Amino acid sequence: MxxxxxxxxxxxxxxxxxxxxxxxxxxxxxxxxxxxxxxxxxxxxxxxxxxxxxxxxxxxxxxxxxxxxxxxxxxxxxxxxxxxxxxxxxxxxxxxxxxxxxxxxxxxxxxxxxxxxxxxxxxxxxxxxxxxxxxxxxxxxxxxxxxxxxxxxxxxxxxxxxxxxxxxxxxxxxxxxxxxxxxxxxxxxxxxxxRKVSVLAWRSDGDLPVNRTAKAAGIEVPADWRLRTNSKTYSLDELRALPQTTVELPIACVEGWSQNATWTGVRVSELVGRGDVRVESLEEDGLYRASTLPEAFAQDPLTVLALRLNGEELSPDHGYPCRLIAPNRPGVLQTKWVTSLEVTA
Amino acid sequence: MKAVRVVIGLAGVAAGAWGAWLLLPQVTVELLLWLGGGVVLHDFLIAPLVGATGLVVKRPSIGIGLTVSGVVTLLAVPLLWREHSGPVNPGLHDRDHPWGVAVALGVTWAAVVLYEVAAHLQNRRRADEEHHVPD
Structure with a gap:
């Protein structure tokens, strides 16, 4: 040849x-x-x-x-x-x-x-x-x-x-x-x-994408839901009554897609003491049902337990009643449907 | 230079061995098929197809159009063949992918046609100028 x-x-x-x-x-x-x-x-x-x-x-x-x-x-x-x-x-x-x-x-x-x-x-x-x-x-x-x-x-x-x-x-x-x-x-x-030009993109040109829906994760928020921390528990109304912080942070997924959004909620540093924080979800199983927030992230003023997204209450797919949003973290570690924040070390 | 090459080569062997060590507990027949499949598919299907096309197609613009179309088609495979894929979620995987692929291919071939028309018109103008006899 x-x-x-x-x-x-x-x-x-x-x-x-x-x-x-x-x-x-x-x-x-x-x-x-x-x-x-x-x-x-x-x-x-x-x-x-x-x-x-x-x-x-x-x-x-x-x-x-x-x-x-x-x-x-x-x-x-x-x-x-x-x-x-x-x-x-x-x-x-x-x-x-x-x-x-x-x-x-x-x-x-x-x-x-x-x-x-x-x-x-x-x-x-x-x-x-x-x-x-x-x-x-x-x-x-x-x-x-x-x-x-x-x-x-x-x-x-x-x-x-x-x-x-x-x-x-x-x-x-x-x-x-x-x-x-x-x-x-x-x-x-x-x-x-x-976004409009990339016709072979795996996301559309709309609202913040959802990687895992509440339905897929099998989430049912109990009527008596309370957030647990090491020292006390909070109802959703009690969280709403705490000082609220608004941050502009992206969800950046391992699959390469990313999008900025505006989040409002309570600073994690105001809910837990110093140390690494274990964040657990209502999700019962699933690879990313929990994550560890290193101390530097937990104490960061931009790290928020978000109750609102772009001015509206979180939808179930975005993590209602509350979700973690921290700077510079992969999307899978921004735990949704949070039920407890506990300092581990 | 020789020392540099030896160092790079040894670093490569070490990195490769580390990867093989990490992969070893995960090796299954299926994984080996995925590892070897690309080589077989390329060497015995894609490359011969490219070679045969090259013998038939003589116009560069059409060759470029085919190359771009081929890569667009490869990139579209995981978007169009969704038998094993996760669900369509709000904002994710919810594009009209068949339409997207059609647009990408349409734009590619429109560019090829435009180029050919422009080249044809330019050739004709040049030919006219050459045949123009001054008074």
Whole structure:
């Protein structure tokens, strides 16, 4: 089989590879941060939008990596037909590492895209599998770069004297254009002014999205509901009678979507003493029925047990009778239908 | 340079081994199918299809239109095939996705047609100018 198209030139491979490396790098670092914030790694309370930005970057760079990976693989496709299949032990190891890299990359992009759409055509647990395979992608990519450094350096040198350079450029431009289309078509999940344009976004251009409805969570608020804390309990009317604070904070979901809203309620620091706070929901089971609020967040003046959203009483789907809203936290940790706030340590 | 390459390579082996260690307790046949499936699908279906298309399609604008359409279609799969998906919630997954995909493809091909029309008109003008005989 013969491949003569300029797309298969090493200069093209290196350039697309560089773009893909940047996309994967951003994806890995932001993914690691998101893993950390959900596993009690140190995480700041400011800037309030930090998680919104890092998780938006995670999802957007992942989407951008899809056309980039396909362009990269098309560029090196002829190598699949190289014979002999294996020339030496190092050559076998190199080919093996590339197989691992490609398999793990497809896995990450496919499962990530499906997860953003909350679509699970598999039975394994997405967060742990996606996290483990991310390390495999990162490792195999580093090995690949280490092997290819001399080739990359040579191939990135200008090759203006060669005749086919224009069509090489055309391939690179097509890759860039397709990547741009993919980003614009989805980035509206987090970028407000793109919401109408992003026709492939997994959210609509309306009110604050609901990730889990009260019905799905099986919530029934008892008539004698009271908020429990270490020292006392509060009825909803008693909470309403306490000093109210209004904050403007985003819900920033791990699935990449985010939106600002105005929340009114009681500062958590006025309800509990110092220490980490365990926040529990009326939800009886479910992965995110409770969360831990580190002391720095619990004492933050912007952290509120919200009773109202955008000027109206919380709807059942947004967490009636009250929900947690804190700066710079993933949406799944902004516990809804709160029933107790207890200092644990 | 050699030392840098060795350090990067060893860091890569360590990171990859850590990932494999984390993945090991989760390995099932299904997970391995998802891991290998992309490679098989790409090498034996997508790439040959791209190659065959490249042999047939000679106009760059149509090639670009097909490339963009292909990626739009891939991105749309989880939105359109919702057999295993969570519920449609207020504000989430409640877009009209078939319409969204239709719009994306429509805009792509409208751009291709516009480009071809503009290129055709420009060629004709150029041809007219060349054939124009001065008095």
């Amino acid at each position: 013969r491949f003569r198209a300029p797309a298969h030139h090493t200069g093209v491979t290196s350039r697309v590879g560089l773009w893909l490396g940047i996309a994967f790098g951003l994806c890995f670092v932001t993914g690691l941060l998101s893993h950390g914030v959900q596993h009690d790694w140190p995480w700041p309370t400011r800037p309030v939008d930090l998680y919104r930005v890092t998780q938006g970057v995670h999802v957007i760079s992942g989407v951008a990596a899809i056309p980039l990976l396909l362009a990269k693989l098309w560029s090196v496709y002829p190598k699949l037909f190289e014979r002999p299949l294996v020339r030496s032990v190092p050559h076998a190891l190199e080919r093996g590492s590339i197989f691992v890299l490609v398999a793990a990359s497809f896995f990450e992009l496919a499962t990530g895209l499906f997860n953003a759409a909350q679509n699970y055509p598999w039975s394994f647990y997405f967060p742990t599998a996606h996290y483990a395979v991310a390390w495999i992608v990162a490792g195999a990519m580093l090995v690949h770069i280490a092997v290819k450094i001399p080739l990359i350096r040579r191939s990135l040198e200008p090759a203006s004297t060669e005749k086919t350079v224009l069509s090489r450029r055309a391939f690179l431009r097509t890759t860039a254009l397709t990547t741009g289309v993919a980003v614009v078509a989805t980035a509206g999940v987090t970028v407000p002014w793109l």
